[in-house]
Amino acid sequence: MxxxxxxxxxxxxxxxxxxxxxxxxxxxxTLGALIVYRLGTFIPIPGIDPTIMAxxxxxxxxxxxxxxxxxxxxxLGRMTIFxxxxxxxxxxxxxxxxMTAVSPKxxxxxxxxxxxxxxxxxYTRYGTVxxxxxxxxxxxxxxxxxxxxxxxxxGEPGLFFRLTTVVTLTSGTxxxxxxxxxxxxxxxxxxxxxIIFAGIVANLPAALVSTLELGRTxxxxxxxxxxxxxxxxxxxxxxxxxxTSQRRIIVQxxxxxxxxxxxxxxxxxxxxxxxxxxxxxxxxxxxxLLLPITLANLxxxxxxxxxxAISALLGHGQPLYxxxxxAGIVFFAFFYTAIVFNPTExxxxxxxxxxxxxxxxxxxxxxxxxDFVLTRLTVVGSAYLVGVSILPEIxxxxxxxxxxxxxxxxxxxxxVSMDTVAQxxxxxxxxxxxxxxxxxxxxxxxx
Numbered sequence: 001m002x003x004x005x006x007x008x009x010x011x012x013x014x015x016x017x018x019x020x021x022x023x024x025x026x027x028x029x030t031l032g033a034l035i036v037y038r039l040g041t042f043i044p045i046p047g048i049d050p051t052i053m054a055x056x057x058x059x060x061x062x063x064x065x066x067x068x069x070x071x072x073x074x075x076l077g078r079m080t081i082f083x084x085x086x087x088x089x090x091x092x093x094x095x096x097x098x099m100t101a102v103s104p105k106x107x108x109x110x111x112x113x114x115x116x117x118x119x120x121x122x123y124t125r126y127g128t129v130x131x132x133x134x135x136x137x138x139x140x141x142x143x144x145x146x147x148x149x150x151x152x153x154x155g156e157p158g159l160f161f162r163l164t165t166v167v168t169l170t171s172g173t174x175x176x177x178x179x180x181x182x183x184x185x186x187x188x189x190x191x192x193x194x195i196i197f198a199g200i201v202a203n204l205p206a207a208l209v210s211t212l213e214l215g216r217t218x219x220x221x222x223x224x225x226x227x228x229x230x231x232x233x234x235x236x237x238x239x240x241x242x243x244t245s246q247r248r249i250i251v252q253x254x255x256x257x258x259x260x261x262x263x264x265x266x267x268x269x270x271x272x273x274x275x276x277x278x279x280x281x282x283x284x285x286x287x288x289l290l291l292p293i294t295l296a297n298l299x300x301x302x303x304x305x306x307x308x309a310i311s312a313l314l315g316h317g318q319p320l321y322x323x324x325x326x327a328g329i330v331f332f333a334f335f336y337t338a339i340v341f342n343p344t345e346x347x348x349x350x351x352x353x354x355x356x357x358x359x360x361x362x363x364x365x366x367x368x369x370x371d372f373v374l375t376r377l378t379v380v381g382s383a384y385l386v387g388v389s390i391l392p393e394i395x396x397x398x399x400x401x402x403x404x405x406x407x408x409x410x411x412x413x414x415x416v417s418m419d420t421v422a423q424x425x426x427x428x429x430x431x432x433x434x435x436x437x438x439x440x441x442x443x444x445x446x447x
Contacts, residue, residue, distance in 0.1 A: 023188070023427040030187035033179050034198045040082045040175075041075035041199070045168045047154055047161045048143065053079045055148045073199020079153075081172040083139065084132055086195050089177045090287040092127030094332075096120055097339060125177065132173040133166055140165035188427070189420035196283065197416040200409045232410060235388060239414045242384050245274040247377055249370070251355045268355075270346075272374065275381035277336040279415040282389055282408055284336075285328030289321070322393065326386045333382035343370035385411070 044050050057069070057077040069076040072085040099106040100120070109116040143165070144157040154161055176195060183191030211228075214220040248269040313320045347367035356362045360369045389408045 023424065026186065026188045026427070027424075030183055030189065030194065033183050033187060033191070034194065037082070037176065037179060037195055037198060038073070038202060040172065041073050041080050042078065043081050045079055045081055045083070046164050047156060048079050049151070049153055049155060050078060052148050052150050053077075053143075053146075053153045055150060056146050056153055074203050075199070079143070081168050082176060084135055084169050084173045085199065086173065086176045086180060086192055087287045088132040088135060088173050089124070089128045089180075089192065090283060091131055092124045094284050094288055095127055096124045097335070101335070101339075125174075128177055129170060129174060132170040136166040136169035137162060139169065188423050189416070193279070193283075193412070193416045194420070197413060200413055235410050236414055239388060239411055240418070242274055242381075243278075243415060243418055246271040247274065247373060248272075249373065250358055251350065252358050253353070253355045272341075272377060273381075274377055275333075275384060276341060276374070276377060277333045277381065278419070279412050280336050281329045281332035281382070281385055282411055284332040285325055286408060288328060289324055322390055325393075326390055329385050329389060330382045333385060334378055337374065337378050337381075341374060343367045343374060346370060 044053075054077065057079075068087075072083060072087075075082040075085060096106070100110045101107070106120070109119055112119075140162040144152075144154050144161070146153040177192075180191030180195050183189070183194055187194075211220070211225060215222050215225045248271050251268050251270050253268070344367045347363060347370060350356065350366060351362040357366055357369060360366050388411050393408065
């Protein structure tokens with residue numbers, strides 16, 4: 001009986017999908033946007049020798065640049081127009097969210113509703129352009145000093161090359177920012193997250209081949225490869241389990257009489273996810289950590305001594321890097337949770353609706369209780385994010401396994417996949433409800 005029920009549900013979902021023309025348009029738009037993004041990761045910036053650049057990057061890909069290239073979908077290693085990817089936009093978003101928490105002006109702007117949100121988005125775009133231009137110039141200067149046994153990476157260094165690189169890379173980042181916003185508005189899922197997701201997934205097959213090649217050449221033992229693959233699968237299962245875990249708070253609504261009938265009196269649940277902030281803290285911590293050390297790694301060969309020292313201390317797998325990475329994840333887990341869930345506002349809304357948590361007085365006591373529960377959930381959620389992100393990174397840095405099998409990449413892939421599937425299901429449910437409403441109206445007319 002269970003299998004027959006599941007088959008019936010699958011048939012109904014497939015039938016609803018076949019009739020949901022709006023959803024299919026959104027899916028095709030999302031797929032087209034991601035194809036455009038992937039094509040751009042193969043267009044090199046002017047003045048670069050791709051062969052020499054690939055050779056130089058291959059020699060330095062084991063450090064932090066390899067992780068940067070993972071987020072860029074391989075565009076950094078090929079030094080293409082999307083080499084910066086969407087990370088400057090993420091960094092600008094972090095700065096603006098911090099400003100809304102510490103600046104009264106931006107906090108008031110946030111409370112203005114849709115108008116304030118548009119202003120904040122506009123400032124975020126301006127910040128993206130500034131950060132992208134600064135990073136592009138740092139990359140241009142670093143590229144001019146890069147050489148290999150085959151020659152220099154830049155054929156004609158100078159002011160024109162730097163200007164061309166800044167314009168090209170900044171334009172690429174701004175285009176990806178616009179493309180991500182279009183996917184969010186006209187496609188399915190969060191466009192920014194999907195761009196990072198597409199870059200990681202596109203390189204998973206190559207990462208798997210390189211891992212097997214390490215086993216074939218004897219650089220890595222077969223039992224360890226099997227262990228690492230099993231561990232990666234265990235991480236995926238664990239992430240799915242945690243991301244679907246909830247703490248349900250009972251909310252009771254009193255009975256009220258309208259005419260001769262009684263309404264209400266039912267108990268409902270307020271679901272709070274164990275990991276309220278999702279994958280955002282990992283992305284924020286990674287991008288913020290990559291921002292100041294990108295230049296240090298690009299110019300470490302011929303830059304000042306302090307840049308070389310930073311490059312050594314913040315190398316991938318180094319204790320300081322892992323410590324800052326873990327601290328950033330914990331900070332952004334609490335910070336982002338405080339932004340997306342306001343206990344005081346939620347308690348006020350419950351009080352206005354007549355709802356209350358059994359055993360807790362409405363108002364301030366309810367807000368304190370929700371804050372207490374949310375704090376405990378965030379402690380567990382941040383510890384989960386740190387564990388999933390840090391432990392595989394230690395193995396990667398020690399044994400040379402590709403970054404794409406690390407906890408950070410698997411966490412992003414699984415979480416974004418789950419969020420996108422959830423949005424697809426919500427579109428399907430909305431389409432089904434629209435069909436039921438139309439049928440009920442037609443029946444009412446015929447009667």
